[in-house]
Amino acid sequence: MPRYYFQIVERNAVLDDLDGAELASLQDARREAERAIREIAAEHLQTESRLELTSIQIRNEAGETIASVTYDEAMEDILP
Template sequence: MAAILDERSPSLSFQGSIGRRRERVRWNVLIELNGCPMPRYYFNIIAGDGIREDLEGTELPSLEDTRLEAIEDARTLMSDAILLGQDISSRRLEICDEGGDVLLTVLFKDAIKPVA
């Protein structure tokens, strides 16, 4: 069984959720205008044998938008960790639907491009 990661760890905090909230507000306005329900996705952080579950979720129009959001979140979390002298590039985000099924996995290390 996976351990629950400590929410107080700076490298695990969901700093990217601020950006997601802004996007959620924007998309919710579109929902209200179009009257179309959007799926809710959950961005769970996996680190070793621990998991930090996203209990709130985010409504996004497509799985591609969800993938782009996950990449942005991974970059934000890695940036915060680097400023604290930590390397969290071995972590990953699992994007789940409302039923808990994993739809997509984004590796933190894949969210950045190596440069020479």
């Protein structure tokens, strides 16, 4: 099963995922990135802190960016 890495992109920083996750497909990795964005947004709402997250870049085992999920994409079915 392939391993995918999720790089969190904020307005002024990039946070690397050193562990990654084994997932069956890129589609599963995209769903995981969407879930992570929603979870991060919820945490910021609870703490009333500013959300700097703009996207999550999905990388393969070679370190290549193979997909990206933006905040807007993750929230399009949730927010009006």
